Amino acid sequence: MSHAALKFPTELKEIKYEVEDHARAFGLDFFQIIFEVLDYREINEVAAYSGFPYRYPHWRFGMEYDRLSKGHAYGLSKIYEMVINNDPCYAYLLKCNNLVDQKLVMAHVYAHCDFFKNNLYFAHTNRKMVDEMANHATRIQRYVDRYGTDKVEAFIDCCLSLENLIDCHWPCIRRREKEKPERNGPFNSAQASMPGNGSCSCEKGHDESSACSGSECRSRCSGCQGEEIEEGGFFSDDDDEPISPRRLRSKGYMEGYINPPEFLEARAKEMKTKRHEKKRFPENPEVDVLLFLIEHAPLKNWQRDVLSIIREETYYYLPQGQTKIMNEGWATYWHSRIMTEKVLKDGEVVDYADHHSGTVGGSKLQLNPYKLGLELFRDIEERWNKGRFGKEYEECEDLVTRDSWDLGLGLGRDKIFEVRRVYNDLTFIDTFLTEDFCRRQKLFVYGKEEKDPAWVIKSREFRDVKEMILGRLTNLGNPLIRVLDGNFENRGELLMAHHHEGRDLKWIFADETLVNLQRLWKRPVHLETKREGKRVRLSFDGKENEIKELD
Secondary structure (H helix, E strand, O other): OOHHHHHOOHHHHHHHHHHHHHHHHOOOOOOOEEEEEEOHHHHHHHHHOOOOOOOOOOHHHHHHHHHHHHHHHOOOOOOOEEEEOOOOEEEEEEOOOOHHHHHHHHHHHHHHHHHHHHOHHHOOOOOOHHHHHHHHHHHHHHHHHHHOHHHHHHHHHHHHOOOOOOOOOOOOOOOOOOOOOOOOOOOOOOOOOOOOOOOOOOOOOHHHOOOOOOHHHHHHOOOOOOOOOOOOHHHOOHHHOOOOOOOOOOOHHHHHHHOOHHHHHHHHHHHHHHHHHHHOOOOOOEOOHHHHHHHHOOOOHHHHHHHHHHHHHHHHHHHHHHOHHHHHHHHHHHHHHHHHHHHOOHHHHHHHHHHHHHHHOOOOOOOOHHHHHHHHHHHHHHHHHHOOOOHHHHHOOOHHHHHOOOOOOOOHHHHHHHHHHHOOHHHHHHHHOOHHHHHHHOOOEEEEOOOOOOEEEEEOOHHHHHHHHHHHHHHHHOOOEEEEEEEEOOOOEEEEEEOOOOOOOOHHHHHHHHHHHHHHHOOOEEEEEEEOOEEEEEEEOOOOEEEEEOO
16 A cells, blocks of 8 residues: 555545546546645645655755744744646645645645646646656765765755746747757867768868868768868868958049948958857857756766756746746636535535635735636636627727626636636736726735835836736746857857846846856856946956946
């Protein structure tokens, strides 16, 4: 008998089967779910590991456990349930919960698992992540045994500070023809085929290869056909070749007018710049900074493996950050339907109402994702049931007519299942957050005055509210950083750029991030951004941070 079966009471099994049957009857489709009942110490341990029973050794997990334990002891927080995206899904119930709480949690979990299985943004995730996390723990423990705890933990600290420097759209956008390490750059010498082995490492871009010889190569590579190898051969530097802009044919006395010297000089500079851009790597700006470091940074094999583990786990958790509002709203929507329509008994109504209201209650300092997601799904269902969409409805300006609009289409259920399948939080809010919804929910933008530290309402305008929410959801609220050049100014230095969207970086964080990037790159690193509207370049050379104005 499994450990889970030993710890799962018969009474809860009956509730589980009942809730599962109702969830399937509503149309939910989910993986097999394995429930375990844990006391508050055990559930805090699992929560410290982000829901997984095994993780790699690191001090932050102990710190998280201490925070959770103190929060429970002081009555500041309580974990009712936890569920992880896996096949089968593992869910944890708190032993001290009463039966109505267990019913609510199970209904909530089944909706979460339906979302994990069917939402497009979870399609790329590893469905055997419990096993993968255990493998990661084993590999890193092996490095700890070989190189020591302090050395490995210090490197993990450095990697974790950079874990948000990934491409949030990587699972959905193919930016490369092939996802494998490239062999260019100041730290990675090009792999060339040896003479006489009957093969050639070069393709169409033959002039970029480091070595090529033999008649077989010449016959296969169009870049070699009919060319004489000049003095210096393939070891000559393109920068040594003179740049001669094309001149128009003219008489001698008209040369200064037909081919002005200042124009030829400007054209030569432009051609030189284009030549430099063509030679630099990456050829296109790289959004996935972690991948670039894995491929090009001068790391030891164990360091490269650890960084790859951090990146893999970051991409596993990425869709959970991208769909927080939708995921929690979907689970709350269905637990409320299942509880109020199917499994709730008369004597449990008050307890359920109390705990459900706590789940969807508002907050003074932030939007509640449970509340916002729930109300949006309800609004979508009502709008598509009554036909409140399309050109005719959008062009109606009479508020009384809009409020009483009902075409009786009954498309709401199908629509919310479609939304669950293909949207993430950003597109969800952008598409379905309407002015009518904001007015009914009384949403507003708040902040602190410059002179007065008190919180005040700054705007109730729909556009301001929507821009504020979308701004927090774009790139998960993180700055968008791209690698521009891995051999900046031909010195092996790393140049990155911040895509400025109206908000300056937090300079303390930016400086510390550059410090950790330099530890991995081993050469000076630079970041171009804007500060108070002016272009600046932040740099760290291994000794001190520097800011240089570019305008």
